[in-house]
Amino acid sequence: MNDPVASQGQGQGQLMRDERHDLPRYADELPKDFERFRKLLANYSGIPEDQVDDHVRAVREKAWSIHPYPCVGQWRFLDLSISQHPLYPKVLSMLTSDDDKKLLDMGCCFAQDLRSLAADGVPSENLYGADLRLEFLDLGYDLFRDKGKIKAHFYEGDALALPGSEAEGGLKELNGQFDIVHAASFLHLFSWEDQVTAACRLVSFFKPDAKEAVIFGRQIGTLKPGKYQRRNDPNGSRFAHDLNTFQQLWDGVGEKTGTKWKLEGELRTAPKWRGEGEVSGDTKLMIFQVIKTH
Incomplete structure (x- = not known):
């Protein structure tokens, strides 16, 4: 999908939630430099600006719980x-x-x-x-x-x-x-x-x-x-x-x-x-x- 870790065995994909957040390549804080993505959510999706951060975090957590891809953990998907x-x-x-x-x-x-x-x-x-x-x-x-x-x-x-x-x-x-x-x-x-x-x-x-x-x-x-x-x-x-x-x-x-x-x-x-x-x-x-x- 988005990084060499993506092709790792399924064992890692079965990690419990707490263990997942201890994995390398997981960044807790939202980056400050994703204005292009913010505008997309505002103009295309109609999400109010004051709801964007919580919305993005919630979807990221769902994705991370499915599989800990680096593109998800490092917020790379925000780059467009x-x-x-x-x-x-x-x-x-x-x-x-x-x-x-x-x-x-x-x-x-x-x-x-x-x-x-x-x-x-x-x-x-x-x-x-x-x-x-x-x-x-x-x-x-x-x-x-x-x-x-x-x-x-x-x-x-x-x-x-x-x-x-x-x-x-x-x-x-x-x-x-x-x-x-x-x-x-x-x-x-x-x-x-x-x-x-x-x-x-x-x-x-x-x-x-x-x-x-x-x-x-x-x-x-x-x-x-x-x-x-x-x-x-x-x-x-x-x-x-x-x-x-x-x-x-x-x-x-x-x-x-x-x-x-x-x-x-x-x-x-x-x-x-x-x-x-x-x-x-x-x-x-x-x-x-x-x-x-x-």
């Missing part, structure tokens, strides 16, 4: 990262000027970025979200108070599952439908092999004739690419990329899918996530877009 991406103005223009264009947000959590798009004028019926956990999609309705209002489509499923398996869930309904895929804090969860599997699945979601097919988002990057052990999971690993290795990954995906992809991106200074310790100097924030060239 899609609207900060350099490609956002172009994506917004594509989706508002052509009713046939559709966007999928893969690993969408509460689908907060889809609400941002809807609030900026994108027809919500052309927005789709998919996540591993249906509970988080349901909590999105609670967070934004838009059940029956938003016409976006939400699906539960595992991008690593074999096609046709039960774990694939509703993802099979999404094949061949999209022009744009947003995948923030998603691929960095996995090993190289699983990233290839997940990326090939992303490719399968595009329309066969999509002329401007693009996958964009942000994820953890590094100056020292390689395999890293998952936190609190001695049997699991993930692969962290620089721009060169990420292009190599997409070269391999292209060979497997009969397509070609060009990476454009940059490595920025990684923020100190709320509730996190000091960030290594080698750790970066990768802002990327992968464009289909063939």
Whole structure:
């Protein structure tokens, strides 16, 4: 979903509430810098400003009790990262000027970025979200108070599952439908092999004739690419990329899918996530877009 911890074993997911709040990556206090999200709740959801803090805390606690994802514990979902991406103005223009264009947000959590798009004028019926956990999609309705209002489509499923398996869930309904895929804090969860599997699945979601097919988002990057052990999971690993290795990954995906992809991106200074310790100097924030060239 949103961080390497997301793929840890289910044992941690069964922790009692008090134990959950002692876990690393849980920040008690709301950040002061989430004005963009505040405005979204006020203008899109109609939540009075003096109720916003308590409302956000209540939904966060429900989510944390389901599974202690770092994006939830560190309040990362408040960032609305899609609207900060350099490609956002172009994506917004594509989706508002052509009713046939559709966007999928893969690993969408509460689908907060889809609400941002809807609030900026994108027809919500052309927005789709998919996540591993249906509970988080349901909590999105609670967070934004838009059940029956938003016409976006939400699906539960595992991008690593074999096609046709039960774990694939509703993802099979999404094949061949999209022009744009947003995948923030998603691929960095996995090993190289699983990233290839997940990326090939992303490719399968595009329309066969999509002329401007693009996958964009942000994820953890590094100056020292390689395999890293998952936190609190001695049997699991993930692969962290620089721009060169990420292009190599997409070269391999292209060979497997009969397509070609060009990476454009940059490595920025990684923020100190709320509730996190000091960030290594080698750790970066990768802002990327992968464009289909063939």
